Amino acid sequence: MKKIILILIFSVYLWSERQIYVAERATKEIIIDGDITEQEWGKTPTIKRFYRPGNSDKKVNSNTYVWIKYDDQYLYIAGKMEDKCLIGYIEKQDGPVWNDDVFEIFIKPKFKSLHYYEINTNILGTIFDAFFHRRGVYYLKNIENFSSGAKVATKIKGTLNNDDVDEGWEVEIAIPFSAFLKTTPPPKKGDV
Numbered sequence: 001m002k003k004i005i006l007i008l009i010f011s012v013y014l015w016s017e018r019q020i021y022v023a024e025r026a027t028k029e030i031i032i033d034g035d036i037t038e039q040e041w042g043k044t045p046t047i048k049r050f051y052r053p054g055n056s057d058k059k060v061n062s063n064t065y066v067w068i069k070y071d072d073q074y075l076y077i078a079g080k081m082e083d084k085c086l087i088g089y090i091e092k093q094d095g096p097v098w099n100d101d102v103f104e105i106f107i108k109p110k111f112k113s114l115h116y117y118e119i120n121t122n123i124l125g126t127i128f129d130a131f132f133h134r135r136g137v138y139y140l141k142n143i144e145n146f147s148s149g150a151k152v153a154t155k156i157k158g159t160l161n162n163d164d165v166d167e168g169w170e171v172e173i174a175i176p177f178s179a180f181l182k183t184t185p186p187p188k189k190g191d192v
Contacts, residue, residue, distance in 0.1 A: 021046050023068040026076060030069065032172045034125075034153035036078045041067040045080075062168070070187070074174040079103050082168040086158045088123035094130075097122035103171045109184035111192070117180065121152045123160070123169050131182070148179040 023046065030040045045065035052058045062082035069076040081103070088100040098104070100122035108116040120128040131146040151174040158166025177186035 019047075021068060023070050023075075026069040026071045030071075030074075030076050030172070030174065032151045032153045032174050034155035034170055034172055036067070036080055036155075036170050036172065041069070041078055072186070073178075074176055075107075076172070076174050077105060078170070078172045080168070080170050083158075084165050084167075085163075086123060086156060086160050086166045086169060088160050090122055090126050091124060093126065094128050095126065097126050097128045100124070100126075101169065103173075105173070105175075107175075107180070109180050113183070115183055117146075117148065119148050119150055119173070119175060121150075121154070121171055121173065123154055123156060125152045125154045125171075127152055148175055150175045150179070 024042075026040075028040060046068040047064075047066040050060050050064050052060060062084070064082070065080045067076075067078040081101075083101055086101055090097045090100050097120050102120050102122045104118070104120045106116055106118055115131065115133050118128070118130050118132065127148070127150055129146060129148040129150065153172050155170040156166075157168050157170075158164070180186075
């Protein structure tokens with residue numbers, strides 16, 4: 001089975017060691033409908049453990065599971081998050097989705113380069129995507145001039161924006177490799 005290796009740096013790992021995850025090639029079509037099924041994604045998530053920033057010994061309060069796959073056209077990422085209070089208001093593309101419950105992805109195709117991509121989606125499926133020439137630089141043109149073309153779907157387990165106790169939410173994302181052609185060709189077997 002062909003595989004590519006992804007080095008993902010999540011904000012929760014900034015103060016601990018980088019983790020290396022192997023993304024498997026999708027063997028069946030993945031339908032982006034917000035429903036994470038075992039037939040599409042498999043039983044075992046790619047990432048099962050998240051930690052608090054600055055303390056890799058202490059787990060976060062609620063569980064998050066992430067699956068990563070790919071085919072010739074897309075990088076697929078799915079997330080299943082436990083969340084007792086579901087919040088989502090932002091409906092405008094490239095709006096401040098990080099003020100809602102959000103799933104954030106940072107992609108740095110060439111590890112030694114300064115540029116990276118940010119693709120976020122909130123619980124409503126609203127996308128914020130941008131290309132940054134280097135870390136810590138926020139230019140409005142990075143957002144306006146870049147569109148990843150990502151497909152997103154979410155599934156909510158509970159009710160939005162009220163005080164009851166919810167279960168959580170799921171997200172499926174298909175990011176076309178063509179979004180990165182400006183800086184990086186699609187990955188080949190064994191690429192890191």
